[in-house]
């Protein structure tokens with residue numbers, strides 16, 4: 001679901017003064033990390049699992065980052081938890097019946113996965129706005145199976161710890177993802193999955209997005225912005241992008257008016273509308289961090305959960321162990 005005020009909560013974190021050289025640099029005194037474009041495919045061999053409740057979540061919040069990570073070598077998979085049967089707010093997406101919403105969003109999600117370069121997608125088909133009474137353990141178990149199946153190293157999802165989230169699908173999915181990322185790596189949870197040939201696989205790091213994010217990482221998506229525009233153009237049934245540009249162009253034409261912004265054909269109208277209005281938040285965030293377009297995350301680094309053995313124990317042993325007499 002669109003959050004018009006998604007970016008309004010961003011705190012200006014100061015601008016950068018020049019970012020030459022190294023690809024990764026801390027940005028501000030507040031410790032926000034700016035993830036820059038990486039040369040080549042350094043993530044080759046790693047697996048990215050992008051999870052969303054609805055067909056427009058990743059498109060709006062993180063499609064630039066998902067596209068970037070896949071371009072940089074990750075193998076990507078897309079999970080959509082609901083069937084989007086409730087459609088979207090008045091004036092957004094495409095007006096339709098519940099059944100039409102389901103079909104439209106299913107087709108849009110397939111196209112979005114294709115544009116992002118995902119290897120495949122999984123639609124879990126829970127009812128839209130109804131995930132609050134889904135069994136959390138069932139959802140966790142399904143996600144554990146997917147994590148083990150695709151051998152996910154990194155996830156992109158809603159932040160389970162974020163504020164101001166009113167949509168139960170967002171926080172229910174996020175909560176389940178958080179648990180599944182950890183439990184998937186354990187040797188005794190759901191042993192029948194091992195009998196079926198899977199192995200434990202703990203997720204290493206997490207890019208969490210939110211309506212009011214606790215920003216610890218900002219990703220420069222300037223190189224991926226046209227892909228993000230295309231992803232949002234494909235989000236026809238539900239998104240605030242889709243065909244709203246060409247629709248506005250047609251409405252104006254009926255009144256003998258036109259906007260130069262919307263160009264001379266429908267595809268240009270849709271793209272320029274999205275770039276101008278839907279990408280405004282990414283542009284504003286980018287401006288704050290000295291790049292053209294950006295996305296913000298609460299990033300959880302590998303090992304940050306602290307659920308495993310403290311690595312300082314091994315370091316201590318290496319330094320202090322002496323031979324037995």
Ligand SMILES: [Zn+2]
Pocket residue numbers: 001053054056057167170
């Ligand atoms: Zn949503």
